[in-house]
Amino acid sequence: MRRVVITGMGIWSCLGTNKETVAKSLREGKSGIGLEEKRLEYGYQSALTGVVEHPVLKGLLHRRLRVGLPEEGEYAFMAAKEAFEQARIDDEFLQNNEVGVIFGNDSSAKPVIEAAHIMDEKHDTQLLGSGYIFQAMNSTVNMNLSAIFHLRGVNFSVSSACASGSHAIGLGFLLIKQGLQDRVLCGGAQETNYYSMASFDALNAFSKRMDEPTKASRPFDRDRDGLIPSGGAAAVMLEDYESAVKRGAPILAEITGYGFSSNGGGISQPSDDGSVIAMSRAMEMAGVKADDIDYINAHATSTHQGDMFEAIALDRLFRNKHAWISSTKGMTGHECWMAGASEVVYSTLMMQNDFVAPNINFENPDEYSEPLHLATTTQEAEINTVLSNSFGFGGTNSALVIKKI
Structure with missing residues (x-):
């Protein structure tokens, strides 16, 4: 059985949009929670949410490749880009070596709802365009990352609720450990738009401590009153240890x-x-x-x-x-x-x-x-x-x- 190491990481979250900023936020215990008043207008009981910056992809990614990306796919692109850069994997390497992708994703609500609104109003599928189908599928993240980065190895999504990102890494780990892949980009992505979490709000699952947003999420505390929805994307480049050493890749940690x-x-x-x-x-x-x-x-x-x-x-x-x-x-x-x-x-x-x-x-x-x-x-x-x-x-x-x- 082979050893499996992490050679690159990328993160886009409410704590920051790169590893350095996120590490600083973690050390300082800095909260990324805020309010989105539109949630109350839409009918939510709670406006609390993780405040995640939206990336600007114009100039980074051709329009032809952007059209199929939903919100969580944009976050995933940024996280994957950072992970590949740290792992010293460039386009030439990707063109000449097999790299897989397994991402956790369990919804893509916004494009589904937007397409339904168009159909309700116009009653004409010709007005939907080509992007919605690729944005709306649960497999949207791995589909898009595979096309953008020329990934030719294993390629699928893990859809298992709030354990999706962890299972994605676990499955990538097993594939490499068993010799079926040498390198797999793994991660998880979550949309943050208010369309995506209304049904959770209906379960009374969210904190209503809106007077103190940064104090609303209280894991293990006696007075906790619910979770705060958040999102973004994270990516880890998993590799066989021997091949990582051979190509001089940075080795950040080992999945065991x-x-x-x-x-x-x-x-x-x-x-x-x-x-x-x-x-x-x-x-x-x-x-x-x-x-x-x-x-x-x-x-x-x-x-x-x-x-x-x-x-x-x-x-x-x-x-x-x-x-x-x-x-x-x-x-x-x-x-x-x-x-x-x-x-x-x-x-x-x-x-x-x-x-x-x-x-x-x-x-x-x-x-x-x-x-x-x-x-x-x-x-x-x-x-x-x-x-x-x-x-x-x-x-x-x-x-x-x-x-x-």
Whole structure:
């Protein structure tokens, strides 16, 4: 079995639009949450959202290639571009070597709704143009990235709710480990427009703490009242270790374990058992024990049930262990389909810079979070091994182990 390393990373999020800015935000515990008043006009109960800058692609990408890109695809292009640049992979390399792409994406709402509006008003499919079909498909991100960057390896999307980005990295890891691919660009992308999250708002899933936007996302805190929708894109370039060394690529970290499970219960019901199985499988594959983990990037989204069940699972595996635990969603909100990928980038940036980002807005524990070794302020610490958790609707669970190399 081959070793799998990260040779490039890219990030476009509410914490910043490059790795350097994001690393600074993480260290400072800076929130990227704000208000979008249009959400209230549209009928939302909460205007809270991660504030993500929209990239300007004119001059970077030919119009012919831009026409099929939805919002999340634009974020993914920017993240992929940064990852390729760090990995020292240029167009000539891509033209002469097989590189795959697996991205997590579980919706593309805006083009679907916009096309429906045109049809409702004009009743003529000829007015839709050619872009909507490519923007509207769940596979839009990998389709577009494959065409833009001339990627000729494995090419598909992972659609598994809020674990999509993590599963995408896990599957890329397995393909390389088993010798089926040498290099796979993996990641996750999430649209941030208000069309995309109305049904979540209908579930009363969102925080309504609009008087203090930066304090609204409160993972593990007793007084949490819901998550904050957010988004953007994250990309990691995964490669076989030997081929990466041979071409002189920078080696940022090693993926050593991937664990997964399904809860098999209610469609929106979390499970501590399912979480424990995914984490345990990841650690077993990586050949590590609870004592070896230095940092856990928790999934905790600031919902009552989700945080509670994850806290129970973490306590079962890591009580009295030294691993720091934090959920970066206190700063970012819930980046949904991209979260499993962005949190691998966030964790690797912490590993490279010897700190643990804080679980901000944690003021009062509840009975479940009280035993956890939470980093409520930034901790200067050497991090050699990270466990990153991602869970989603439908009971899907994913966990990844990342090591310093």
